[in-house]
Amino acid sequence: MRPLEPLNMRTVKLTISYDGTSYVGWQVQPNGVSVQELLQRAVKSMTGEPSAVVGASRTDAGVHALGQVAHFETNSNIPLDGFRMGLNSLLPDDVVVLRAEEGGEGFHAKRDSKGKVYLYRILMGCGGAPLALHRAWQMREALDLAGMRAAAKSLVGERDFQSFRAAGCGAQDAVRSIDSIDIEEPGSHDPIFRCGEGAGLVELTFRGNGFVRHMIRNIVGTLCDVGKGMTEPQEVEAILAARDREQAGRCAPACGLYLMKVIY
Numbered sequence: 001m002r003p004l005e006p007l008n009m010r011t012v013k014l015t016i017s018y019d020g021t022s023y024v025g026w027q028v029q030p031n032g033v034s035v036q037e038l039l040q041r042a043v044k045s046m047t048g049e050p051s052a053v054v055g056a057s058r059t060d061a062g063v064h065a066l067g068q069v070a071h072f073e074t075n076s077n078i079p080l081d082g083f084r085m086g087l088n089s090l091l092p093d094d095v096v097v098l099r100a101e102e103g104g105e106g107f108h109a110k111r112d113s114k115g116k117v118y119l120y121r122i123l124m125g126c127g128g129a130p131l132a133l134h135r136a137w138q139m140r141e142a143l144d145l146a147g148m149r150a151a152a153k154s155l156v157g158e159r160d161f162q163s164f165r166a167a168g169c170g171a172q173d174a175v176r177s178i179d180s181i182d183i184e185e186p187g188s189h190d191p192i193f194r195c196g197e198g199a200g201l202v203e204l205t206f207r208g209n210g211f212v213r214h215m216i217r218n219i220v221g222t223l224c225d226v227g228k229g230m231t232e233p234q235e236v237e238a239i240l241a242a243r244d245r246e247q248a249g250r251c252a253p254a255c256g257l258y259l260m261k262v263i264y
Contacts, residue, residue, distance in 0.1 A: 009073055011103035012083060014039075014053075016068040019094040020254070021134040026059045026068070035059075035095055039070065042090035046083065047076040056109040056262040057116060060214070062134070062254030067098075067117075069262040071109040115179070115209045115263040120220050121256045122202040124227075129195035136193065136201070137220075137256040143202065143227030145183055151226045151233035152181040154240060155219060162243035164222070166214035166251070176215070178208040183223075205260075214251050222249035 016035070024032035028040075039053040051072040059065055078086070084100040091097070103109075121136035123129055124143045132138065155161075158177040165174045182205040193201050204223070206216055222239065225231040231239075231249070239247045 008075055008077070010075070011071050011073050011105070011107045012080070013101045013103035013107060013109065014070045014072075014083075014087075014097050015099040015101075016070060017066050017096050017098055018064065018068065019134070020059060020061065020063045020065065022094060023061065025061045025063070026055050026057065026065075032061075035065075035068075036070075038091055038095055039087070040072075042087045043072055043074070045090055046078060046086050047074050049074055049076070054109050056113045057259050059257075059259055060254050063257045063259065064135075065259040067261040068259055069109045069113075069264075071103050071107055109262070112264055113210075113262050115207065116211065116259065117261040117263070118206045118211070118216050119258040119260050120204040120206070120216060120252065121258070122204070122220075122224070123193060123195055123199060124202055125199045126195040127199070129193060129199075131192040132195070134255045137253050138195070139224070141228050142200075143224065144229065145185070145202065145227065147229075147233050148223045148227045149183050151223055151231075151236040152183060154233075154237040156181060159240060160243060161212060161215050161219075161240070163239050163245055163248045164215045164218040165212045165245065166218065167245070169213035171212050174212050174215075176208060176210050176212065178206060180207045181205070181219075217252040217254065217257060218245070218248050218250075220252035220256070224252065225249040 024034050026035050028034050028037045043051045053070050053072045056069040080100040084097050087097045123136045123138045126138045156178050160175050162174040184203050
């Protein structure tokens with residue numbers, strides 16, 4: 001009897017975009033449908049194999065992605081473009097595989113990541129923009145962006161972000177490195193983000209080596225307290241040093257957060 005041939009295992013790397021409004025987040029959970037669950041079902045439908053689809057970032061319920069990266073292993077010889085088109089034919093319209101590539105031996109979407117870029121959108125001075133309900137945090141107040149930029153400087157570099165970590169986070173610690181926080185008014189001609197005279201779109205871009213649970217949203221909430229005059233810019237350094245979640249601001253809504261890019 002001839003010995004069995006070794007399995008020709010491949011690692012397929014996916015770049016994925018999705019609207020997170022209808023999902024409980026990236027990760028499979030018992031309380032609703034996740035993006036990971038949808039992808040795993042679609043991969044199994046194509047290959048006949050139960051495959052774990054591992055994502056680079058565990059985005060929360062309501063958070064969007066323009067550049068989530070994931071991988072799965074398979075013995076299938078389906079061409080890469082076949083995977084892209086086939087998966088998209090099986091996925092709902094709010095989840096799209098942008099690219100399928102060979103990941104290479106040993107590639108791991110999460111462990112090999114060197115950093116991530118997130119965007120947070122705010123509509124300030126907004127009386128209501130119904131089409132942007134799930135696209136940005138809408139607030140009636142105008143924000144002092146200069147004060148927010150001054151406060152954000154305290155958060156750049158390697159820091160212990162315990163004050164900005166949500167309860168239930170499974171990470172061993174909250175020490176992370178933020179490379180930059182950019183706060184800009186890009187101007188927008190998109191009618192979705194129009195909500196009356198005096199309103200403005202604000203974008204906060206975070207680049208760093210990793211982020212603990214709700215870290216960006218808690219930072220955004222705190223910076224907005226600065227922008228509203230409720231917290232002085234210099235107080236953010238003390239909030240950081242306190243290592244106490246109760247000292248920081250509210251958790252900003254998930255709808256304004258976008259995973260833009262995973263860096264390898």
